[in-house]
Amino acid sequence: MAAVAPTLARRIARPGMLPLCSRPQAWGRAARQSPGLPRAPSLLLTQRRAFSNNKILVELDEGSGIATMKLKSPPVNSLSLDFLTEFCISLEKLENNRGCRGVIFTSAIPKIFSSGLDITEMCRKSTEHYAEFWRAVQEMWLRVYGSNMVTVAAINGSSPAGGCLLALSCDYRIMAENPKFSIGLNEAQLGIVAPFWFKDTFVNVVGHRVAERSLQLGCLHSAPEALRIGLVDELVPEEKLQDKAAAVIAQWLALPDHARQLTKSMMRKLVLDRLVAHREEDIQNFISFITKESIQKSLHMYMEMLKKKKG
Numbered sequence: 001m002a003a004v005a006p007t008l009a010r011r012i013a014r015p016g017m018l019p020l021c022s023r024p025q026a027w028g029r030a031a032r033q034s035p036g037l038p039r040a041p042s043l044l045l046t047q048r049r050a051f052s053n054n055k056i057l058v059e060l061d062e063g064s065g066i067a068t069m070k071l072k073s074p075p076v077n078s079l080s081l082d083f084l085t086e087f088c089i090s091l092e093k094l095e096n097n098r099g100c101r102g103v104i105f106t107s108a109i110p111k112i113f114s115s116g117l118d119i120t121e122m123c124r125k126s127t128e129h130y131a132e133f134w135r136a137v138q139e140m141w142l143r144v145y146g147s148n149m150v151t152v153a154a155i156n157g158s159s160p161a162g163g164c165l166l167a168l169s170c171d172y173r174i175m176a177e178n179p180k181f182s183i184g185l186n187e188a189q190l191g192i193v194a195p196f197w198f199k200d201t202f203v204n205v206v207g208h209r210v211a212e213r214s215l216q217l218g219c220l221h222s223a224p225e226a227l228r229i230g231l232v233d234e235l236v237p238e239e240k241l242q243d244k245a246a247a248v249i250a251q252w253l254a255l256p257d258h259a260r261q262l263t264k265s266m267m268r269k270l271v272l273d274r275l276v277a278h279r280e281e282d283i284q285n286f287i288s289f290i291t292k293e294s295i296q297k298s299l300h301m302y303m304e305m306l307k308k309k310k311g
């Protein structure tokens, strides 16, 4: 996979080529297999297929049609260009497998779901690098938010910024009920601004007032608070998280696919179309913003603060 990743990264990045997400997704794609009766995944005698790359483990239960994508990029599952590339490859494989109808995103790293975008990718790099990186961030969001599959985030650790975006892009969020775990779009704390599509996704989940306050203050919400403001849908003990996620997906999959998919598309289309229509402009905005000396200083200070906290 290591050899494949840079090739795909270039494919995502090259403006002349069709981006992966130009393939129709939740909007205009044929429905997946009919669900039949709802079945509890744990009761099925079925085959499990697994594949993995350097950073993501994927297991597909062929009986239930539910896959689990486990993020495994130590130390903190930061969303680097390589990670995002491998993530999109894995998700595309599942999208192309008509037997796969639902995906659970979770982490293989204790206490951390994802630490968000890899800050080192945004520090003192070339314009070309920033363009490639930001296109990959967009691609992840377009793929998850626009997925035809039922998507559930099983949030088994802290999930700031880009990690929170991944969870927000799913159909349902279940978090481990540990008050030490936090989640939110904390960009303002780093001296940066959440892009409009992060904001739109957040508003669609928690509503305008809660989103505005939380974004302006760069809040990281503890798990109980995240439940209170509707940022996550439920809390469960950590050991029950995966079973609960599978049970929720089975429940959603009990409905006819075409009705669920068209409804999802209707709810999300405006927000998705907005980025699709302004993708290049958004990349240019990111580059102008991130190359400002004041922003580079803020990011540098934030990284120093993380290191100090450790030592």
Ligand SMILES: CC/C=C\C/C=C\C/C=C\C=C\CC(=O)SCCNC(=O)CCNC(=O)[C@H](O)C(C)(C)COP(=O)(O)OP(=O)(O)OC[C@H]1O[C@@H](n2cnc3c(N)ncnc32)[C@H](O)[C@@H]1OP(=O)(O)O
Binding pocket: 075, 076, 078, 112, 114, 115, 116, 117, 118, 119, 120, 158, 160, 161, 162, 163, 186, 187, 190, 192, 193, 194, 195, 285, 286, 289, 290, 303, 306, 307, 310
């Ligand atoms: C007008 C607007 C126009 C356009 C829009 C423009 C710009 C928008 C731009 C960007 C949007 C960005 C969104 C993001 O996702 S930014 C990332 C935000 N993430 C964070 O704030 C998380 C920071 N990390 C933490 O809080 C903690 O590390 C933790 C809670 C995740 C884990 O804590 P631990 O105590 O378990 O671990 P640490 O010792 O803190 O970390 C271990 C190790 O990992 C490094 N690290 C942590 N997070 C990141 C990261 N996100 N990127 C890169 N590296 C990270 C940390 O420094 C440690 O490294 P060392 O071992 O010291 O080398």
